[in-house]
Every structure is written in structure tokens, then in C-alpha cells.
Amino acid sequence: MTEVLRDIPFLATDRVEALLDIERHLIAEQCAIERWFRGQWQRTPPPFYASVDLRNAGFKLAPVDTNLFSAGFNNLNPDFSALYVTAIQHFLNQYHPGLERILLIPENHTRNLFYLENVARLRELLELSGLEVRVGSLTLEDRSVYALPSGNRLILESLRREGGRIAIAGFDAQLILLNNDLSGGVPEILADLEQPILPPLAAGWRSRRKSQHFTHYRSAAQELAGVIGIDPWLIDPIFRRCQGIDFMRSEGRECLVANVDAVLEITRERYAHYGIRQRPFVIVKADAGTYGMGIMTAYSGEEFLDLNRKERSRMAKSKEGLPVSDVFIQEGVYTFEQTAREAVAEPVVYMIGQQVLGGFYRVHTERGRDENLNAPGAHFEPMAFGQTCVAPCRQSPPDAPVNRYYAYGVIARLALVAAAREMADWRVQDVVRESAL
Amino acid sequence: MTEVLRDIPFLATDRVEALLDIERHLIAEQCAIERWFRGQWQRTPPPFYASVDLRNAGFKLAPVDTNLFSAGFNNLNPDFSALYVTAIQHFLNQYHPGLERILLIPENHTRNLFYLENVARLRELLELSGLEVRVGSLTLEDRSVYALPSGNRLILESLRREGGRIAIAGFDAQLILLNNDLSGGVPEILADLEQPILPPLAAGWRSRRKSQHFTHYRSAAQELAGVIGIDPWLIDPIFRRCQGIDFMRSEGRECLVANVDAVLEITRERYAHYGIRQRPFVIVKADAGTYGMGIMTAYSGEEFLDLNRKERSRMAKSKEGLPVSDVFIQEGVYTFEQTAREAVAEPVVYMIGQQVLGGFYRVHTERGRDENLNAPGAHFEPMAFGQTCVAPCRQSPPDAPVNRYYAYGVIARLALVAAAREMADWRVQDVVRESAL
Numbered sequence: 007m008t009e010v011l012r013d014i015p016f017l018a019t020d021r022v023e024a025l026l027d028i029e030r031h032l033i034a035e036q037c038a039i040e041r042w043f044r045g046q047w048q049r050t051p052p053p054f055y056a057s058v059d060l061r062n063a064g065f066k067l068a069p070v071d072t073n074l075f076s077a078g079f080n081n082l083n084p085d086f087s088a089l090y091v092t093a094i095q096h097f098l099n100q101y102h103p104g105l106e107r108i109l110l111i112p113e114n115h116t117r118n119l120f121y122l123e124n125v126a127r128l129r130e131l132l133e134l135s136g137l138e139v140r141v142g143s144l145t146l147e148d149r150s151v152y153a154l155p156s157g158n159r160l161i162l163e164s165l166r167r168e169g170g171r172i173a174i175a176g177f178d179a180q181l182i183l184l185n186n187d188l189s190g191g192v193p194e195i196l197a198d199l200e201q202p203i204l205p206p207l208a209a210g211w212r213s214r215r216k217s218q219h220f221t222h223y224r225s226a227a228q229e230l231a232g233v234i235g236i237d238p239w240l241i242d243p244i245f246r247r248c249q250g251i252d253f254m255r256s257e258g259r260e261c262l263v264a265n266v267d268a269v270l271e272i273t274r275e276r277y278a279h280y281g282i283r284q285r286p287f288v289i290v291k292a293d294a295g296t297y298g299m300g301i302m303t304a305y306s307g308e309e310f311l312d313l314n315r316k317e318r319s320r321m322a323k324s325k326e327g328l329p330v331s332d333v334f335i336q337e338g339v340y341t342f343e344q345t346a347r348e349a350v351a352e353p354v355v356y357m358i359g360q361q362v363l364g365g366f367y368r369v370h371t372e373r374g375r376d377e378n379l380n381a382p383g384a385h386f387e388p389m390a391f392g393q394t395c396v397a398p399c400r401q402s403p404p405d406a407p408v409n410r411y412y413a414y415g416v417i418a419r420l421a422l423v424a425a426a427r428e429m430a431d432w433r434v435q436d437v438v439r440e441s442a443l
Numbered sequence: 444m445t446e447v448l449r450d451i452p453f454l455a456t457d458r459v460e461a462l463l464d465i466e467r468h469l470i471a472e473q474c475a476i477e478r479w480f481r482g483q484w485q486r487t488p489p490p491f492y493a494s495v496d497l498r499n500a501g502f503k504l505a506p507v508d509t510n511l512f513s514a515g516f517n518n519l520n521p522d523f524s525a526l527y528v529t530a531i532q533h534f535l536n537q538y539h540p541g542l543e544r545i546l547l548i549p550e551n552h553t554r555n556l557f558y559l560e561n562v563a564r565l566r567e568l569l570e571l572s573g574l575e576v577r578v579g580s581l582t583l584e585d586r587s588v589y590a591l592p593s594g595n596r597l598i599l600e601s602l603r604r605e606g607g608r609i610a611i612a613g614f615d616a617q618l619i620l621l622n623n624d625l626s627g628g629v630p631e632i633l634a635d636l637e638q639p640i641l642p643p644l645a646a647g648w649r650s651r652r653k654s655q656h657f658t659h660y661r662s663a664a665q666e667l668a669g670v671i672g673i674d675p676w677l678i679d680p681i682f683r684r685c686q687g688i689d690f691m692r693s694e695g696r697e698c699l700v701a702n703v704d705a706v707l708e709i710t711r712e713r714y715a716h717y718g719i720r721q722r723p724f725v726i727v728k729a730d731a732g733t734y735g736m737g738i739m740t741a742y743s744g745e746e747f748l749d750l751n752r753k754e755r756s757r758m759a760k761s762k763e764g765l766p767v768s769d770v771f772i773q774e775g776v777y778t779f780e781q782t783a784r785e786a787v788a789e790p791v792v793y794m795i796g797q798q799v800l801g802g803f804y805r806v807h808t809e810r811g812r813d814e815n816l817n818a819p820g821a822h823f824e825p826m827a828f829g830q831t832c833v834a835p836c837r838q839s840p841p842d843a844p845v846n847r848y849y850a851y852g853v854i855a856r857l858a859l860v861a862a863a864r865e866m867a868d869w870r871v872q873d874v875v876r877e878s879a880l
Contacts, residue, residue: 037543040532044540088526089830092798095477096832098531099797103481106474120777134834136477360536361529394525396532397571 011346029404030167035234060338075187080123081366081388089221094135097359109179126158170200202346208432211295216334217247221422245339253322263307293332355418362415466841472671487863492833493639495855498776512624516802517560518825531572534796546616563595591601607637645869654684654746659861681774690759700744730769799852
């Protein structure tokens with residue numbers, strides 16, 4: 007059973023005025039915001055699905071990661087299943103009206119039951135929306151049946167390449183839906199397929215760059231901030247990038263030191279402007295990939311001058327041993343949300359197509375307010391939102407759950423606009439590559 | 444408070460095998476059905492909203508009326524508000540991305556509090572979806588504020604024509620949404636407006652014809668029946684039409700007698716085919732309009748040879764005194780659904796755009812299984828569905844509420860396809876009229 011949070015974690019900070027101000031602006035400008043988003047989807051269609059990790063510091067509300075291969079659908083509130091199903095139906099209606107048979111390709115770590123629950127839930131939602139769905143594994147050689155703790159059953163089948171198509175025996179899929187982030191690169195069996203693939207292969211973490219995403223996010227945040235009349239910094243984390251870093255050989259340290267300090271400096275200036283007394287920090291991570299590995303919190307550039315061997319080797323590799331050479335330096339956003347039991351919490355918001363569905367809190371009992379919480383394990387607990395993020399309630403105070411969730415939905419969709427623009431870049435790159443042939 | 448029916452009325456008949464069979468087919472063929480609908484919306488966009496009165500005889504499940512100016516939104520289950528809001532958002536996204544300000548024009552009977560609750564609920568859903576909404580009355584000369592029993596407040600404002608636009612002081616609407624069925628014809632203030640009007644003026648009951656709707660429904664039902672492999676009669680009520688009837692002068696009786704008998708004859712043949720022992724009947728109503736007035740149940744054509752004065756004058760006029768000259772003769776479909784308290788019930792299903800929302804049961808304690816239940820009054824009670832109609836559940840029996848509601852949603856959407864085709868006809872007529880100028 008998904009644990010549902012009927013209430014909302016409280017903000018354990020006295021600096022909430024600015025956030026109340028953001029929330030007030032978002033509620034007051036709802037009509038302009040919704041219209042702005044509709045215009046965005048006309049220009050750049052949204053990806054099939056996405057989930058966005060948000061951090062809420064009270065004075066600042068911002069995305070820190072946008073995942074285009076969302077896992078965790080099993081953590082959403084099951085009360086709103088009809089909402090998730092109609093979101094899929096609207097996506098199909100708009101972009102794939104003729105679709106009937108879909109092949110879902112999950113991650114390879116088939117021993118993670120939490121993850122398999124996600125796959126089973128995703129398959130269920132796709133089926134409920136009126137699609138025939140089969141789940142095909144990139145690594146299994148035989149059909150495997152999993153009985154999951156929820157009582158769900160999941161069948162993984164082996165894939166076969168047949169000319170330009172990928173198939174499961176007796177099932178000719180019209181579209182491939184990836185729930186595998188391709189951290190290890192694009193496997194041969196997926197290369198040059200006739201069948202359309204969602205999200206596109208370029209979204210895989212081997213090629214996708216956080217810096218490209220957040221460059222688009224910065225523009226989108228400036229545009230929306232203009233529409234609603236707020237300082238874009240309140241919703242946008244500053245970032246810098248370093249290329250050609252080799253942590254093991256300590257190559258590129260100067261770039262890290264300079265850029266960490268640059269991000270801290272701007273943050274310090276904004277904190278001073280708003281009278282925020284917290285200590286600025288940065289999060290340093292791989293520009294491509296990561297999965298809770300290779301992520302570091304730092305309070306000064308100097309820290310990168312003398313990393314010990316263990317720290318360096320932790321930073322040098324990300325998921326599936328992908329070596330880190332491009333580094334993404336992001337303004338740290340405190341999470342001041344905590345549950346009644348004082349565990350630190352960060353919201354994760356889910357979308358299908360342009361529709362925001364709701365989300366859950368990632369609750370971590372052993373991590374600090376300045377740390378990455380995306381670290382599954384014994385101290386990680388998902389708590390589903392008790393309400394959707396669909397609409398605010400003007401009669402309730404700005405920090406009522408319904409309004410805070412609406413604010414989360416707006417910021418998450420802003421990250422979705424950035425992702426849609428990334429996808430448009432990839433299409434242009436594909437066209438350029440093809441015409442260069 | 445909306446009364447919500449957690450359970451489903453039971454079918455008080457022993458002839459349920461055929462319906463179970465319809466429901467089984469609809470569930471088994473869900474993928475083909477959903478794909479078929481998606482194709483339909485590509486060709487003919489759905490109206491903004493619609494509600495469909497269904498009748499469930501156990502052996503037959505069919506629409507008997509499709510309303511394009513749906514009232515009763517206040518009777519829907521409030522638990523699923525997010526679903527209603529996203530349905531509006533998807534409609535805007537697809538057909539009116541730039542829309543921000545909308546003018547809602549309700550019916551003129553401003554003393555019916557049930558109706559005003561509907562208007563208030565509709566306005567609320569439109570606002571929640573991110574629109575600025577004002578409600579303008581065709582008859583009021585001043586602004587009126589209503590405090591409704593639900594605690595909702597509704598403000599009706601007076602309208603002004605300003606050149607080619609209709610306005611409320613200080614509010615320039617970009618689109619007009621009618622919740623007024625124009626039974627009295629198109630008022631001058633609405634003629635030749637620059638602003639788009641939803642639904643189009645041709646949908647008004649002065650010009651719209653039930654026979655046109657059910658002609659389209661018949662084609663659509665045949666197409667869908669072909670897709671899922673059932674006898675179309677199981678979901679389609681037979682009908683005939685008589686024109687130039689004058690009930691007061693007893694003109695056109697021969698047409699009525701002949702066509703009532705023709706409908707009864709075909710019905711009798713189908714009843715015999717399926718071993719149904721009920722007595723066939725017809726419903727005779729005005730081809731345009733009606734509002735629970737001018738509706739008659741008949742068991743033979745002969746009954747129309749000797750209508751008494753009271754019966755004739757009841758049939759001669761429909762809502763707003765609209766004189767009846769075209770008559771619609773429809774196969775009667777028994778409603779064998781009844782509540783635990785043995786009141787007769789018929790489902791009404793609501794849609795916004797192509798999305799089915801859910802519905803309620805019209806429960807009438809003083810009417811029979813062969814009578815029209817759309818007769819508001821002391822014995823009329825709305826009971827909201829406890830679930831949406833969005834998706835079936837293959838693990839549950841075909842007559843489980845979730846599956847019966849899905850079946851209702853499919854048949855209601857089939858009527859929506861018919862309405863979409865009617866709208867396409869009206870557009871063609873407009874084009875023909877314009878090119879004739």
C-alpha cells in the first residue's frame with residue numbers, strides 16, 4: 007500500500023515570507039500562468055512523462071533535477087488513478103491517435119522490487135488507458151514472472167531484433183516506451199529502429215546534459231517570472247559547468263574552484279538582498295547521469311583543492327560506471343520541509359504530457375537539509391501527496407496544502423517546458439546529422 | 444452536499460445475460476474502442492460539454508437524449524474535481540490555447556436554485572482550470588447576487604452589446620460559453636457576434652433536431668458494433684420521424700400511427716430474437732427541444748387516433764411554448780435499474796471535450812420503468828456515481844460498478860461522436876450559407 011500523507015510537511019524556517027510571496031503570486035496569476043503554459047505546449051510538445059525533484063527553502067522554490075525516465079509511479083496516490091489514466095489518454099489523443107500496442111522497456115536492475123512495483127504500476131496505467139502493453143527486458147534471455155509485495159504480478163519478456171523492428175514473440179509493438187535511462191549508452195538492439203521511441207534516445211543519460219536542461223530552465227524561468235512579476239532567482243538555481251575534469255588525476259581543479267566560488271558569490275549576494283542568514287552552499291554533480299552517486303555538497307571552492315582519495319573516486323564515476331568528466335555546479339537549495347517526525351523531506355512532482363499529476367515526498371531520516379535526498383535505502387520513505395497539484399484554491403491561505411501543491415505543479419511544469427525545449431534541440435540535431443550524411 | 448452513491452443500483456430483471464454480454468465485449472475490446480474514439484476526435488472534434496441520458500434494460504444499453512447545454516454539474520461527485528478541471532484544461536490546450544476570459548450565459552430561469560448551483564459549479568470548475576469567468580444573464584437588467592444553499596455565491600451580471608461584441612462592464616470576453624439551450628430561438632444580442640460561441644448557436648433547441656442526432660448515432664453505433672462484434676440494436680434505439688404534425692387539429696395522425704407501429708414491429712422482432720418477454724413501447728416527443736414536457740409513452744399506433752384534449756395540448760408545446768410540429772418516435776428502452784428503496788433510476792453521463800467525467804443517477808420515486816425520468820420535482824433525486832467512468836477493471840466481474848460505469852462511458856461517448864458529427868454538419872451549413880451570400 008502506498009502511504010499517503012494527508013497533511014503537508016511544515017516549513018522549519020522563519021524565512022517563509024518570500025515563499026508565501028511566490029505562492030501568492032502564483033495563485034493570483036493563475037490565468038496568465040495557465041495560458042502561458044498552453045502557449046508553450048503549442049510550440050514545443052511535452053515529453054511523454056517526467057518527474058521533477060523540487061527543493062523548498064521557504065524563501066526559494068526550485069527544481070534540482072528533471073528525470074525523463076520517471077520511476078516511482080507506484081508512490082503516487084492511488085486515489086487519483088483516473089487522473090493518471092486520462093493524462094495518458096490525452097497524450098495519445100494529441101500525439102499518437104492510432105496507437106494500440108506499446109512495448110515498455112524498464113531498467114535492468116530486476117532485483118529491486120521497489121523499482122519493479124513502479125514498472126507494474128506504469129504498465130497498469132497504460133493498460134487502463136486502453137493500450138496493449140508488454141514489458142521487454144534488455145538483459146533477460148527468458149520470460150520471467152515476478153510476484154510483487156503489493157500483490158501485483160509483473161512479466162518481463164526477452165526482446166528480439168527483427169530487421170528494423172524490435173519485438174516480443176507474437177507482439178509487434180507500434181511504439182517503444184523507455185523506462186531505462188540508458189546510462190550505459192544506447193544498446194545495439196535499440197539503434198536505428200523503425201518504431202518511434204519515447205523519450206528519444208538522446209534523452210539517455212549518456213548524452214543528456216544537466217547544463218543544457220538548466221540553460222533552458224533559466225530562460226523559461228525568466229519568461230514566467232516576467233509574466234507574474236517576481237525575481238527569477240526565487241525559482242531558479244544558479245549553475246556553472248566545468249568540462250574535461252578528471253577527479254582521479256586532479257585535472258581541472260581550477261575550473262571547479264573558480265566556478266563553485268562564483269555560484270556561492272551570487273548566492274551570497276541574493277541571500278543578503280533578502281536578509282537570509284543561512285550559509286550558501288553548492289551541489290556538485292556529474293553533468294550527465296548520476297543516480298545519487300557522485301554528488302557532493304560544498305561550502306567553498308577550496309574544498310576541491312584537497313579531496314581525499316575516497317572522495318575523488320566517489321565523484322569520478324556515476325551510475326553504471328559512467329566516467330565523470332563534465333561537472334555541473336548548482337546553487338544548493340535548502341529543503342526546510344520536514345515531517346512531524348523531523349525527517350527532512352523534498353517533493354517530487356510527476357507529469358504525463360502537459361498534465362501535472364501529483365507527487366510524493368522523498369523523506370529521509372538520516373540526511374541533512376543541504377544534502378541530496380535521492381538516495382534509496384533503509385532511511386528513504388516515499389509519502390504520497392494527499393491531493394493533486396492541478397488547481398489552487400483562492401479561498402485558502404497561500405500555504406494551505408492545495409496551494410502549496412499547485413505552486414509545486416507550476417515549478418515542475420516550468421522544468422517540463424525546459425525538457426520540451428531540450429527535446430526540440432535534439433530533433434534539430436537529428437535533422438542536422440541526417441542532412442550531413 | 445452532493446449525495447454520492449457508493450454502490451450501484453441493481454438490475455431488477457432476469458434478462459441481464461445480454462447486457463453482461465455487452466459489458467464483456469466492451470471490456471475485452473477496450474484497446475480497439477479507445478483507438479476508435481481517438482480516430483473519431485481527430486476527424487470531428489467533440490463539443491465543449493455534453494451529458495447523455497442512458498437507459499439500461501439489462502438486455503439493452505442505449506442513449507435516449509444528448510444534451511449540449513449540460514446542467515447538473517453540481518450533481519457530479521466532488522471527489523473527482525481534479526478530473527473535471529484537467530478535462531477543461533485539455534480542451535483549452537487543444538482548441539483554445541490563447542483563451543483567458545470567458546463569459547458564461549446561463550438559462551433565464553433564475554429562481555431555480557438547483558440550476559443556479561449548476562451554474563456556480565461550472566463557473567468554479569472553469570476558474571479552477573485557469574480562466575477568468577463572468578456570468579451574464581440574457582434577461583437581468585442589474586447585477587444580482589445569489590447566496591445558494593450549498594454556501595456558494597453566484598453573481599449574475601447584465602450584458603451589453605458593443606458593436607460586434609457582447610460584454611459585461613469592464614470585462615471583454617474572448618469566448619462565449621452557452622449554458623442556455625436557446626429554446627426560445629437565438630436572441631438578437633447573440634446574433635452575428637465576433638466572439639466565438641460554444642456550443643454553436645445551431646445547437647440551440649429551436650434548430651437542433653433529435654432525428655439528426657440519432658441518424659448520426661445510428662451510423663456511429665453500427666461502426667463501433669462492427670469494431671467489437673455485437674448487434675448494433677443492443678446499443679441503438681430505433682426511431683422514426685413525422686413532420687408537419689398539429690396535435691391540436693389532429694393533423695398528421697396517420698404518420699404517427701404508421702411510424703409508432705413500425706418502431707414497435709422492429710422492436711418486437713428483436714425482443715423475440717433475444718427471448719425478451721417485456722412489452723415493446725415507444726416514446727413520442729418533439730423532434731426539437733423538450734424539457735420533460737411533451738413526452739408520451741405509447742404501446743400502439745392506435746393510441747394516437749383518440750388523444751383527449753389534455754393529452755393533445757400537453758404534446759403540442761414544449762419548453763418556452765415552442766410549438767411542436769416535428770415529432771420524434773423512439774423505441775422505448777426500459778430502465779431496469781432501481782435503488783435499494785425500489786425507486787427507478789437512469790444514469791446520466793457527463794463529458795468535457797472527449798473525456799468522460801462520470802455521472803449521476805436520476806432517481807424518481809413516482810415514475811415507472813417505461814417513463815421519462817427527466818421530470819424535476821419533489822420525487823426527483825440525483826445520486827452521484829461513486830466512481831469515474833474512465834477505465835474498466837479486468838479483474839472484476841463485468842457488472843461490477845467500475846465496469847458498468849465504463850460501459851456507460853463508452854455508450855455516452857458514442858452519443859458524443861454523433862454530436863460531433865452534428866456540429867460538423869452545422870459548420871458545412873454555415874459555409875454553404877456564407878458562400879450563398
